[in-house]
Amino acid sequence: MSTGAITCKAAVAWGPGEPLVIEEVLVDPPKPMEIRIKVVCTSLCRSDVTQWESKGQPAIFPRIFGHEASGIVESIGEGVSEFEVGDHVLTLFTGECKTCKHCVSEKSNMCQALGLERKGVMHSDQMTRFSIKGKPVFHYCAVSSFSEYTVVHSGCAVKISKTAPMDRVCLLSCGVAAGLGAVWKVTNVFKGSKVVIFGLGTVGLSAALGAKLREASQIIGVDTNPQKFEKGKAFGITDFINPEDCSEPIFQVIKQMTDGGADFSFECVGETEVVSTALKSCSDGWGVTVTLGVPKTNPEISAHYGLLLSGRTLKGSLYGGWKPKSDLPLLVDKLLRKEITVDDLVTHDIPFDDINEAFRLMKEGKCLRCVIHMAK
Numbered sequence: 001m002s003t004g005a006i007t008c009k010a011a012v013a014w015g016p017g018e019p020l021v022i023e024e025v026l027v028d029p030p031k032p033m034e035i036r037i038k039v040v041c042t043s044l045c046r047s048d049v050t051q052w053e054s055k056g057q058p059a060i061f062p063r064i065f066g067h068e069a070s071g072i073v074e075s076i077g078e079g080v081s082e083f084e085v086g087d088h089v090l091t092l093f094t095g096e097c098k099t100c101k102h103c104v105s106e107k108s109n110m111c112q113a114l115g116l117e118r119k120g121v122m123h124s125d126q127m128t129r130f131s132i133k134g135k136p137v138f139h140y141c142a143v144s145s146f147s148e149y150t151v152v153h154s155g156c157a158v159k160i161s162k163t164a165p166m167d168r169v170c171l172l173s174c175g176v177a178a179g180l181g182a183v184w185k186v187t188n189v190f191k192g193s194k195v196v197i198f199g200l201g202t203v204g205l206s207a208a209l210g211a212k213l214r215e216a217s218q219i220i221g222v223d224t225n226p227q228k229f230e231k232g233k234a235f236g237i238t239d240f241i242n243p244e245d246c247s248e249p250i251f252q253v254i255k256q257m258t259d260g261g262a263d264f265s266f267e268c269v270g271e272t273e274v275v276s277t278a279l280k281s282c283s284d285g286w287g288v289t290v291t292l293g294v295p296k297t298n299p300e301i302s303a304h305y306g307l308l309l310s311g312r313t314l315k316g317s318l319y320g321g322w323k324p325k326s327d328l329p330l331l332v333d334k335l336l337r338k339e340i341t342v343d344d345l346v347t348h349d350i351p352f353d354d355i356n357e358a359f360r361l362m363k364e365g366k367c368l369r370c371v372i373h374m375a376k
């Protein structure tokens with residue numbers, strides 16, 4: 001059913017931190033249970049930048065990054081009955097096979113067959129579907145959306161309504177879902193909660209929006225970039241702390257502001273020292289800290305054991321704890337019903353040829369999400 005290989009443009013990273021180069025790549029047809037997608041829009045997430053810099057992560061190059069994307073099914077591999085050519089889809093950087101121990105458990109979204117892929121290859125055969133002059137080009141999270149066409153496992157995409165705006169709904173395929181899920185699914189922020197959010201990027205602001213919709217009474221935003229406060233107000237941030245302006249430790253400032261500590265704290269930065277601060281900032285007895293960030297360098301978390309003995313909980317979550325295929329359509333419906341909005345998170349719309357501009361803006365802290373439009 002699928003056609004042959006396609007030659008198309010892809011933004012290839014040749015080495016850590018090196019500007020991407022738009023290259024002609026060969027994209028193989030989808031193998032059994034895979035689909036090939038024409039990418040329509042893809043937004044840049046901090047995780048792409050962290051992995052591209054490869055300071056604390058293995059350096060796998062040449063590679064095609066991108067994992068937050070919307071697209072249209074171009075061809076389908078053998079055995080795929082769930083998708084048809086022309087379906088609109090979101091890519092999933094962590095998939096759902098629906099049959100493994102984790103997929104059948106209510107408690108987990110850590111699919112054992114299609115979970116986060118770290119080696120730069122496809123789950124099914126450990127090979128790549130991209131090549132340049134016969135040499136393989138590695139994938140990222142088995143999605144690689146910085147290419148006009150990409151191949152994903154059918155368990156790593158979800159069909160969405162054709163009425164969803166492709167240039168905005170792509171944000172739900174990673175950052176927004178991660179932030180909302182941390183608040184709605186991993187924890188259960190309740191009416192009147194006191195919440196602290198470290199890092200007011202797309203992930204942190206989505207967590208703030210989730211807390212606002214749950215009617216949290218106080219949502220403290222902590223960010224080293226003072227420009228984030230004004231933006232944060234629209235997402236429900238009630239108080240702002242810039243750690244660089246504090247003469248005392250931030251956790252003490254938060255304890256004073258919250259009468260002993262927050263009910264919930266969320267780490268949305270990607271610094272393990274911030275995880276420790278977030279844990280210290282929540283209340284004895286019931287405080288819950290959720291770490292979402294992907295550390296840029298030091299991966300070890302350190303915390304005094306007394307913080308846990310006194311009743312705090314430290315949790316982490318990938319993709320907001322959502323089961324990606326089962327739960328994402330619910331979030332898309334919320335977007336279509338305007339119960340949630342992502343428009344204010346898009347600060348730039350960028351043509352594919354200018355993709356390096358998106359990397360520059362994110363590195364310099366000058367954007368939330370840059371949406372990259374694949375077609376001119």
Ligand SMILES: NC(=O)c1ccc[n+]([C@@H]2O[C@H](COP(=O)([O-])OP(=O)(O)OC[C@H]3O[C@@H](n4cnc5c(N)ncnc54)[C@H](O)[C@@H]3O)[C@@H](O)[C@H]2O)c1
Nearest residue numbers: 046047178199200201202203223224269270293294318319
């Ligand atoms: N767990 C998941 O499923 C998931 C999904 C998407 C992204 N992430 C990770 O979440 C983190 C946030 O992603 P994003 O796309 O919102 O990133 P972002 O870069 O847009 O936002 C990070 C924010 O943190 C702020 N910051 C930096 N250092 C700080 C510090 N020491 N204290 C307080 N604030 C600080 C920055 O100014 C920025 O506003 C990243 O680590 C990313 O890799 C995780």
Ligand SMILES: [Zn+2]
Nearest residue numbers: 045047174175
């Ligand atoms: Zn992401």
Ligand SMILES: [Zn+2]
Nearest residue numbers: 097100103111
């Ligand atoms: Zn599974």
